[in-house]
Amino acid sequence: MIIAVASGKGGTGKTTVATSLARIAADKLSTDICLIDCDVEGPNADIYLKPRISGTKLSTQPVPVVDSEACNICGKCAEVCAFGAIAVLPDRVLIFDDLCMGCGSCVWQCPENALSEKDHVLGEMREGSTSTLAFAQGRLEVGRSRATPIIRNLKKWQIRPERNAWYILDAPPGSACATLEAVRDADFILLVAEPTPLGLHDLSLLVGAVREGLGTNMGVIINRSRGRDGPLEDYCLREKLPILARIEFSREIAAAGAEGQALDEVMPQIRQTWEGLLGDIQ
Ligand code: SF4
Ligand code: SF4
Known part of the structure; x- marks a missing residue:
C-alpha cells in the first residue's frame, strides 16, 4: 500500500499530516510503515520524526561524455536529443548535464562511438528509523535543477515488494513533474489544502494534473479549517472529492x-481521525 500526501502549494501542512499519519499507522497497523520524504528540494520530515540515520547513498544519473579525439562533429547526437542537452559547435560538442534525462539515445546513435556515460550526482538519499517506523529522505544537491530523477531513485531504492510494508510518501508541493513523480505509483492520494483562494486555486491545478495523468483515488484534508470552509467545500462537492479530515485553525498547533x-x-x-482514515483506505 502506498499513500501519497500532496498539496498544490507549499506551507499547507503536508509534512505535518504525513508524519503524524505515519506515526499513528505504525502504532495501529501490524505491517511495517515507511515514511519517505520525497520533498527533495526542502526535506523536513526528519524534524518531526527525529529518525536515527543508518545509511546514505548518492543519487546519480548517467550523462554522456564526449571523446573529442573520436568525435567528427557530425551533429547526430544533438539531433537525437529531445531535451536540448547537447550543442554541437564547429569545433566541439557541449553537453549540459542538468538538462540531460539520461535516456542514452545519443550514446547509442553516435556513429563514431565517441560518447560514453558517467554518473552525474543529483543529491543524497538517506535511510534510517525511529522506534516504530522506517524513514527515508532525498536531498537535492545545491545547484541542481531537477528533482524528478532523485525522487525516482529514492522510490526505487526504498519501495521493494519483498519488504511488504505500507509506504507513506511526503510529496513535493505543486502540480508539476516532481509532484507527479512522487505520487505516480500511489494507491491513494491525500490532498492537503487550506481554505483560502490561493489554496483552492493550487488544489484545483493538482487535482487536474492527477486526474489527467494518473487517475488515482484522492481525498482532501482541510488544514487550518475554520469549521465552514465555503468555496473549498463547494469545490470538493463539485469534483466528488471526499473531505476526509479537518485540522482546526490553531495558533497552538502552528x-x-x-x-x-x-x-x-x-x-x-x-489519532481517531487517522485510525478511521487508515481503516477506510485499507
Ligand atoms: S554523434 Fe558522436 S561523432 Fe557526432 S557530433 Fe555527436 S559525439 Fe561527435
Ligand atoms: S542521454 Fe538522452 S537526454 Fe541526455 S544528452 Fe543524451 S540524448 Fe540527450
Whole structure:
C-alpha cells in the first residue's frame, strides 16, 4: 500500500499530516510503515520524526561524455536529443548535464562511438528509523535543477515488494513533474489544502494534473479549517472529492509544528481521525 500526501502549494501542512499519519499507522497497523520524504528540494520530515540515520547513498544519473579525439562533429547526437542537452559547435560538442534525462539515445546513435556515460550526482538519499517506523529522505544537491530523477531513485531504492510494508510518501508541493513523480505509483492520494483562494486555486491545478495523468483515488484534508470552509467545500462537492479530515485553525498547533512536534502530540484527538482514515483506505 502506498499513500501519497500532496498539496498544490507549499506551507499547507503536508509534512505535518504525513508524519503524524505515519506515526499513528505504525502504532495501529501490524505491517511495517515507511515514511519517505520525497520533498527533495526542502526535506523536513526528519524534524518531526527525529529518525536515527543508518545509511546514505548518492543519487546519480548517467550523462554522456564526449571523446573529442573520436568525435567528427557530425551533429547526430544533438539531433537525437529531445531535451536540448547537447550543442554541437564547429569545433566541439557541449553537453549540459542538468538538462540531460539520461535516456542514452545519443550514446547509442553516435556513429563514431565517441560518447560514453558517467554518473552525474543529483543529491543524497538517506535511510534510517525511529522506534516504530522506517524513514527515508532525498536531498537535492545545491545547484541542481531537477528533482524528478532523485525522487525516482529514492522510490526505487526504498519501495521493494519483498519488504511488504505500507509506504507513506511526503510529496513535493505543486502540480508539476516532481509532484507527479512522487505520487505516480500511489494507491491513494491525500490532498492537503487550506481554505483560502490561493489554496483552492493550487488544489484545483493538482487535482487536474492527477486526474489527467494518473487517475488515482484522492481525498482532501482541510488544514487550518475554520469549521465552514465555503468555496473549498463547494469545490470538493463539485469534483466528488471526499473531505476526509479537518485540522482546526490553531495558533497552538502552528507553534508546536514550528518546534518540530508531531501533530498527534499536540492534538491527540487526531489519532481517531487517522485510525478511521487508515481503516477506510485499507
Ligand atoms: S554523434 Fe558522436 S561523432 Fe557526432 S557530433 Fe555527436 S559525439 Fe561527435
Ligand atoms: S542521454 Fe538522452 S537526454 Fe541526455 S544528452 Fe543524451 S540524448 Fe540527450
